[in-house]
Amino acid sequence: MTKPVVVYGASGYTGRLICEYLREYNVPFTAAGRDKARVQAALDHIPGLDTVDHEVVEVSHETGPLTELFRDASVVCNTVGPFSEYGHEVVQACLESGTHYLDTTGEQDWLISAEERYGADMAAKGLLLSPGIAQMYTTGEIAANLCLETPGLDTLDILVFWKGYPTVASTQTILVNAALSAAYYLEQNEYLPWPADGGLQDVAVPGHHEIGLALPWGGTSHPVWFKNDPRVANVKAVGGVFDRALMQGVPQIVAAVLEQVKDLPLEEKLKVLHEQAAAVRDEMPPRENQRINTSLDSVHASGPLGRAHCVIHGTCNYKQTGLMQAYAAYSLLQQPPRRAGFASACQAFGHRELLGVLRSFGLVSNPVLTVQS
Helix, strand or coil: CCCCEEEECCCCHHHHHHHHHHHHCCCCEEEEECCHHHHHHHHCCCCCHHHCCEEEEECCCCHHHHHHHHCCCCEEEECCCCHHHHHHHHHHHHHHHCCEEEECCCCHHHHHHHHHHHHHHHHHCCCEEECCCCHHHHHHHHHHHHHCCCCCCCEEEEEEEECCCCCHHHHHHHHHHHHHCCCEEEECCEEEECCCCCCCEEECCCCCCCCEEEECHHHCCHHHHHCCCCCCCEEEEEEEECCHHHHHHHHHHHHHHHHHHCCCCHHHHHHHHHHHHHHHCCCCCCCCCCCCCEEEEEEEEEECCEEEEEEEEEECHHHHHHHHHHHHHHHHCCCCCCCCEECCHHHHHCHHHHHHHHHHCCCECCCEEEEEC
16 A cells, blocks of 8 residues: 655654654554664554554665655655755655655754745645744744734744753754854844854743743744745744753853864764764653653734734643644645645644644643733
């Protein structure tokens, strides 16, 4: 039987969770990666996976073999990052095979590049190009859209916090992003760079007495998604973990790595960045605990004569990511996206629909929305 969904990078932490939630939706899938034994070992840890039709395959990270793998599928969920380094072959294979593309990126430069290089071609084929479907971006996007249901608000101040551990892939992404790309916010619908030496920011975290520490975290996806939204002119997004000591150490780790690679040619620079990321985090984090691994998304939206504030308290940010990826694939198997080509999760599937999915699986509480107009 043809499997309609391919999970590429299924041996990773997030890829495994996507497979787990595809099982919940009873969607047959192919779990793919560059090492079949490693993918199979990862899937062996998913309880009840034998109740859904699936297979494990090994594939080279090249456009040709990936195109052949995707040929009979409808949707690809890509978790192989850093995406600015490894994403192009996957999107090109989706274009050639006529397959919708989803990924979990937090790399702002990859979103901008993906839209510029592939957005129009994907749209012409009626295919969705939706990078960045993940808790760190999509849950905050849901909160922003709840605020924007009140007309006349054009400025978004976005904060995301979570309690947990970075994965191997996310650590690599942080370092590669910091070394090779700028981080932007949106002001009057133009990208402006965050200061290169921008350090930690003190932020007020809703529901907490302690002041939190946050970083621009590569600029995040939000300025890109809202750049072509006529309701919005200004977007700033920052984030961090609740662990204050860990946050205090991040700038020092990044600065030390940047100093080490600053004069190296690109290929050698990437090699060192990967090695340093592995030194920081080379093991898979423990499975999330719903009582411990909480998340918080807060959005202040404002306009000349109005304000709105939305807070979404959640749990298990990686599970939120896995669920939204699986739901997006499940939805695409039944109907076209609301928008073809480059689109965020909310633009493609609807912010209230995605909120309902997260609520139905018990991963977020009812949003706290306060409107002053």
